[in-house]
Amino acid sequence: MVVLGLGAIESARLMLMSRSAQYPDGLANSSGLVGKxxxxHEYVFAVGLFDKEIDDPLYGWAGNYISGGTFEFYETGKDRGHIGGCLISASQTVHPVNWVFPGRPSWGSALKDADRDYFNYAMKIGAILHDMPRESNRVDLDPTVKDAWGLPVARITHQPHENDVRMSRWQVDKNTEILEVAGARKTVPVYLDRMTGNTCHQHGTARMGNDPAKSVLNEWCQSHDIDNLFVVDGSGFPTSTGVNPTLTMMANAWRACDYIVDTFAKGREEHIRVA
Amino acid sequence: MTLKADWEIVGSPIDPDSNERLFFTAHEWATIEAATARIIPTDHDPGAREARVVVFIDRYLSGIDHVFAAADGSGFLKLTGKFAEAWRSRMWDMQQTYRQGIRDLDEVARQSHDADFTDLTEEQQDAVLETFSGAPKPSKVTLGTTEAVTTFLQGTFDEGMSFFPALCLHTKQGFYCDPVYGGNKDHMGWKVIGFVGPKSLKDTMDGTYDTTPYFMEGDYTWEDLVPHLRDHPFQPAGE
Known part of the structure; x- marks a missing residue:
C-alpha cells in the first residue's frame, strides 16, 4: 500500500511522473484530473499605521502572530457580488528584518524614518482567500526545467477566478474600514491581481468525489483507479475553504487512516451514502 | 535530508569589529560600506556603517559557511550534499552580481562626477544611487492617506535579484539580523526602531527570552473586548 502526503503540488507531481504502459498519463489519472x-489561498490584507505622537505602541512582535479573528464575513452575503467568504484575522507585522509594510521606502532617510516611526505602530488585518477551483489552474510537469535529480519540476499555471478578485477586493476594503475605525492614521490595502503562493497552502490537485469520471479520490482519500493508493494531504480538497487548512488536513488524514486500518486492511470496503 | 536541528554546527558567531575581508577587495569593501551608509544613513541614531552591515554582507557573499545560524547561535550549520551545491551555485551568482554592480556604480560615479563612488560627498552619492536605481530617492511616509498595492511575495530571498535591490535587501538584513551574522552590532538596528529582541539566539531556545512586559494585562475583560460574550458566555469544554 502507498500513502502519499507530500502536499498537493508534490503528490500530484509524483503521480504524474509515475507513468507506465498501464498508466500512460500517470497513476490514478483515468479522469485526467490529477494536478487540475x-x-x-492567497493571503490578502490591509496594513494600518498609527501615529507615535498620539497613539500607544502596539508591540505586535511580543505576542502570537495572530491576536484575533472572526468568521463574521465567512458566509455568502447576497449584496457583495461574490459567493463565499474568508476567515479574517488581526495580526502583527512580523519582525524588523522583513516587517510587512508594502510601500516601505526602499532606501535612504525615508526608509530609516519609516522603520523608526512605525515599526511598533503597525498592525494588519488579513484574509485567507477562499479561492475557487478552475480546471485550468493546475500543476503539471515542466517540459524543460529539471530538479537536482534530473526529474521534471512541478509547473504551476494559475489565473485567479473572477470571484477570487471580487472577494478579495470586498474583504480587503472591509479590513481597511475596520482599521480606520480602530484609529489607523494610514492604511495600505493589498488587492489580489495574481496568486503568488504566499500562504504555502496547496489543495485540489486530486479532488475527492463519488464519480470516478469527475474526481481522483473517493471519500476515504483512496484512488478510484488503484485500490492501494491513498493521498492524505490537501490534494483531495475539492474547494479550498477560507481558513488555514492544516488542522483539517490532519483530521482528514486521521479519518482516512482509520478507514485503512479498520476496514481496508481487513479486506472490506465501505462507502458513505450521500442522500 | 535530516532535520536542520541535526545538522553539524561549525564555525562561530561573526565578529562585527573584524576588518578581515573574506570576499570583497579593499575597494569593494569601502564602496559597499559607503553605499549601505546611504541606504540606512547615520543620523542621531546609528546607521548601517556603525552596525557593521558591510561585515554581514562580506561574510554572506564569501561562500556557504554563514548561511544559516545554528538555532542556539553558537555557530553555523554545515551545508552538505545537493543542498550545499545549490547554495554554492546561488552564492557564485550573487558574487558576480556584486562584482559587476560595484564596477557599474563606479562607472556612473565617474561619468557624473569624475571620481569613484567612495570619493563623492553624501549628496553626490545619493544622486548616483538615484541614477543607478532609475528612480528618485524615496520620499518620507506620510500619514492621512490610503495607498493601495497589489499582491506580491513578501519574501526575503535574493535569488535572481539585480544589484541595487539585492544591496537594499542585504543592508536591511545586516542592520536587523541577529548579531551572530556579523551585522546589527550590539543590537544597534533593533534599538533604533524599538525592537527588544533576544540577547542571544540561545535565549529563544531555553525560555530566557520573555516578552511578557509588552503585554497589556488587567485593563480589559474578555467581555469588554468581545461584546458577543456578554450575551453568550464562554462555556468551558465538558460543561
Whole structure:
C-alpha cells in the first residue's frame, strides 16, 4: 500500500511522473484530473499605521502572530457580488528584518524614518482567500526545467477566478474600514491581481468525489483507479475553504487512516451514502 | 535530508569589529560600506556603517559557511550534499552580481562626477544611487492617506535579484539580523526602531527570552473586548 502526503503540488507531481504502459498519463489519472483545480489561498490584507505622537505602541512582535479573528464575513452575503467568504484575522507585522509594510521606502532617510516611526505602530488585518477551483489552474510537469535529480519540476499555471478578485477586493476594503475605525492614521490595502503562493497552502490537485469520471479520490482519500493508493494531504480538497487548512488536513488524514486500518486492511470496503 | 536541528554546527558567531575581508577587495569593501551608509544613513541614531552591515554582507557573499545560524547561535550549520551545491551555485551568482554592480556604480560615479563612488560627498552619492536605481530617492511616509498595492511575495530571498535591490535587501538584513551574522552590532538596528529582541539566539531556545512586559494585562475583560460574550458566555469544554 502507498500513502502519499507530500502536499498537493508534490503528490500530484509524483503521480504524474509515475507513468507506465498501464498508466500512460500517470497513476490514478483515468479522469485526467490529477494536478487540475489547484487552489492556493492567497493571503490578502490591509496594513494600518498609527501615529507615535498620539497613539500607544502596539508591540505586535511580543505576542502570537495572530491576536484575533472572526468568521463574521465567512458566509455568502447576497449584496457583495461574490459567493463565499474568508476567515479574517488581526495580526502583527512580523519582525524588523522583513516587517510587512508594502510601500516601505526602499532606501535612504525615508526608509530609516519609516522603520523608526512605525515599526511598533503597525498592525494588519488579513484574509485567507477562499479561492475557487478552475480546471485550468493546475500543476503539471515542466517540459524543460529539471530538479537536482534530473526529474521534471512541478509547473504551476494559475489565473485567479473572477470571484477570487471580487472577494478579495470586498474583504480587503472591509479590513481597511475596520482599521480606520480602530484609529489607523494610514492604511495600505493589498488587492489580489495574481496568486503568488504566499500562504504555502496547496489543495485540489486530486479532488475527492463519488464519480470516478469527475474526481481522483473517493471519500476515504483512496484512488478510484488503484485500490492501494491513498493521498492524505490537501490534494483531495475539492474547494479550498477560507481558513488555514492544516488542522483539517490532519483530521482528514486521521479519518482516512482509520478507514485503512479498520476496514481496508481487513479486506472490506465501505462507502458513505450521500442522500 | 535530516532535520536542520541535526545538522553539524561549525564555525562561530561573526565578529562585527573584524576588518578581515573574506570576499570583497579593499575597494569593494569601502564602496559597499559607503553605499549601505546611504541606504540606512547615520543620523542621531546609528546607521548601517556603525552596525557593521558591510561585515554581514562580506561574510554572506564569501561562500556557504554563514548561511544559516545554528538555532542556539553558537555557530553555523554545515551545508552538505545537493543542498550545499545549490547554495554554492546561488552564492557564485550573487558574487558576480556584486562584482559587476560595484564596477557599474563606479562607472556612473565617474561619468557624473569624475571620481569613484567612495570619493563623492553624501549628496553626490545619493544622486548616483538615484541614477543607478532609475528612480528618485524615496520620499518620507506620510500619514492621512490610503495607498493601495497589489499582491506580491513578501519574501526575503535574493535569488535572481539585480544589484541595487539585492544591496537594499542585504543592508536591511545586516542592520536587523541577529548579531551572530556579523551585522546589527550590539543590537544597534533593533534599538533604533524599538525592537527588544533576544540577547542571544540561545535565549529563544531555553525560555530566557520573555516578552511578557509588552503585554497589556488587567485593563480589559474578555467581555469588554468581545461584546458577543456578554450575551453568550464562554462555556468551558465538558460543561
Amino acid at each position: 483545480n489547484a487552489t492556493f
